Amino acid sequence: MFFDDWLPLMILLTSLLPGIVIFVLPEDRIRLRTGLNMGGATLKLVLIGVMLWGVRHGHVYETRLSILPNMDLILNADAMSAMMTALSGILWFLTTLYAIAYLETSPQSRSRFFGFFSLCVSSTIGIALAGNLITFLMFYEMLTLTTYPLVVHRGTPDSMRAGRIYIAYTIGGGAAFLVAVAWLKALVGSVAFTEGGMLAPFVDTYATQLRFIFMLMIAGLGVKAALVPLHGWLPNAMVAPAPVSALLHAVAVVKAGAFGIVRVVYDVFGIEFSAELGLLQPLAVVAAFTIVYGSVRALFQDELKKRLAFSTVSQVSYIVLGASILGPVATIGGIVHLVHQGLMKITLFFCAGNFAETLGVHHVSQMNGVGRRMPWSMAAFTLGALGMIGVPPLAGFISKWYLATGGLAAGQPWVIVILVASSLLNAAYFLPVIYRGWFQDAAESWPDKPAAGMPETHWMLLIPPLITALLALLAGVLADAPFSPLEWARLIAAREYQP
């Protein structure tokens, strides 16, 4: 059917085309630029809604474009890509709203910013919808290129330095991933994503080569997923404007790496085959180490965004941990955390941006009394932070619960130790922030309070974190409802473990 063949491409184009138009718009066409941004985002949400409905009802959406030699560019919607696409679509909509307000007074070119912003989201959508490794790779590299201008947007020596570090890490990772994909193509000829994996038949011929390819792929993807010791770029990239950090940490870069690892483990190698090759145990160790290391480092950061960055290092590895434990329950825990971590972390970054923008608060030590001055933002921040710690009934609790029981079911009780340790550390670095915000008196002289009846900050800065905080709450409370992230993760796990 015509529509089914082109829907994935149309979803991609709803941000790609506005992005290209935005580049050539003059700076002062604010209305048109905003219209294009929000129009594209809205249309994308509608199309994603149609796609989600269709995927549940057995439609197959696949766009094949013959634009590469001996290989097609494939965009398709399986259960996993539908979930990532939905996450990107929703969070992009909110982040765009936020970014419009946040950058209103920025002296740098806003056309350039929003142009790259749209391209960045298009790359993320492309990654989510990619139907084979080469398509994934193309969008993965495009993501690197389109986020660089966002990271260095301010053009200060600091941000240029962060940009150089970012490029050095990600281009290196991209090269490792490229050689792995080309090698796999040379060995087995096919690089398509297949539910349950596609390499098991080659175990006798190529076991050693496949192990190397796996390691190269994880190394290449691990750079973006910020696996220790490949995480160095992430805390530096904090100099980017708040909406960029929010997007980078929640759906774009870091998530692309984690999603890629999930894809490689489940849909290229297959979880059972990965276990057979003995690849899961080392991956689990790396993930566990990253979880603890990130949390410990977060403890010692006074700069709020840096603390959040190290928290991301730690939290994203929950996803990797879920992917490295054999068994459907752990799989559900890992995959659902793709969504949950995105919702919670974007909330935290939005709020951190609000504190910085409205009150000039950048450090944890300056947070005293912020809650009384900006109760709504602080409430959203509190929800996000408690979710990260894993307090029921928030989203983070669901992830941790499934990971823990999954670890037990797989006969790996040490997972629980890691999770408990990490949750305690999460509490240790988030609770002081919450305590200062709500229960300490403000020590500094802040800008004057807004008049009575006025919101605590620009409404476009306030609405997005409130919505994402609410979603993080609902994802936990309504975890069993249809279309909830958990329900969707169960659907994916069921397909991955089909005989």
Next chain:
Amino acid sequence: MNLNDFLGPLTLPAWIVSLPLVAAGLGVALPKIGRPAAVFTAFATSLLVVRLAGEVLRHGTIQLQVGGWPATLGIALQADGLSVVMLSMTCLIGGAVTLYAAGYFGADSAAISFWPLWLFLWAALNALFLSGDIFNLYVTLELLGLSAVSLVALSRSAEAPPAAMRYLLVSLIGSLSYLMGVALLYAAGGTLDLNALAAAGPHRPSISAAFALMAAGLVMKSALFPMHFWLPPAHANAPAPVSAALSALVVKGSFYILMRLWLTIFEPFINPATADLIGVMAAFAIVWGSIQALLAQRLKMLVAYSTVAQIGYIFLIFPLSSMPAATQTAWQGGLYFVFSHACAKAAVFLAAGNIVYSVGHDRISELNGIAQRLPVSMFAFALAGVSLIGLPPSGGFVAKWLYLNAALTTGQWWWTVLILGGGLLSTAYVFRFFSRAFSYTTETVGGRPVPWIMEWTAFVLAMCAVILGLTAPAVIKLFTAGQPF
């Protein structure tokens, strides 16, 4: 006589060669019409080449004896997929350079010499890509070299005359070496026709000497390491449109001849050791060129050394294609490299030229925030940079992907390391410039305004390099028409 006879498939190649030649003659006779004649030629030649491409796609190789004389006496022209792709590339870059130069030279007195020389160069290139005999190839090579050297000498910078002189010597020595090879082949085979020589079959004692002489001359003119020494000063000090044409087109001319000879006459004689020797030189070119680009103080020097490195990539075509399992893939990758490098490098040189035009220098350390002043040019630079590094979506990526496939299917993993390592080095030198160009300064960056046509021609070429990343099946179909390899 109807139009079809007049402009039919069999006369098209002759038109494509003579049109720029006539225009060049006009430019000499009547200096005032140099510019309009060039613009007209650019459009007309493009139309003819598109038509020729259509014919080659439909009928395969087209051959033509100019004046009706048979081979060995007359001028034999032939067009297959390979020639058509090179001609299209020349039209694209040539057209953009022509429009750019129209803005660049304006009423400058250098324009009087520029237009006829540029049209001569274009005619020589067209003839080179269409020649089917080794002596005519020599003539076109010589014409190409001489017009290129004269164009470099047009520059007013103090570094240009010695650079041009060195270029002239290298060019003459290179052609001479090639000519001696031609003489040997003629003495042994009694013909100059490429196909006849190839058909004459293997094992004549003089053929390896001929190969060595011709290859040495052509490698020198293509600036493969360690024969690259003349290229950076010549390319970096020429006027902007000339730099673009030299890096994008002229070095590809001699490379094309080597490729042709390799594919026809010399194929049975080439042993893997020869291919690997070229591979080693290519490896040094990639590493050395990139390191020099990293160290360069001037932007145009950086770009010129990048050409040295990229030429190394192009020459990898020989070792990679020497294994039968990967021959097709390697040739496709190499040709894709030639095409996308042409677009990207021309765009980069034009963009760098805009900087020089605007602020009067190209010292990298003084170019902070130049993107605020020349956003379109710097965007073009960035897009072309993507292709030079070989990131998707771009022609450079497709080429690299094909190369990797060729290397990995035949187990030559060491080339993989080189290809990727070179990519990382090019990232370093490209971003070294970006981190200055895209930094933000509140000081106003001064300089004279750049005509819009100069900014947008650079941009269009850069876009072409990117679009080549999305059109691979069509382009590959075109250059395999008539089965040149």
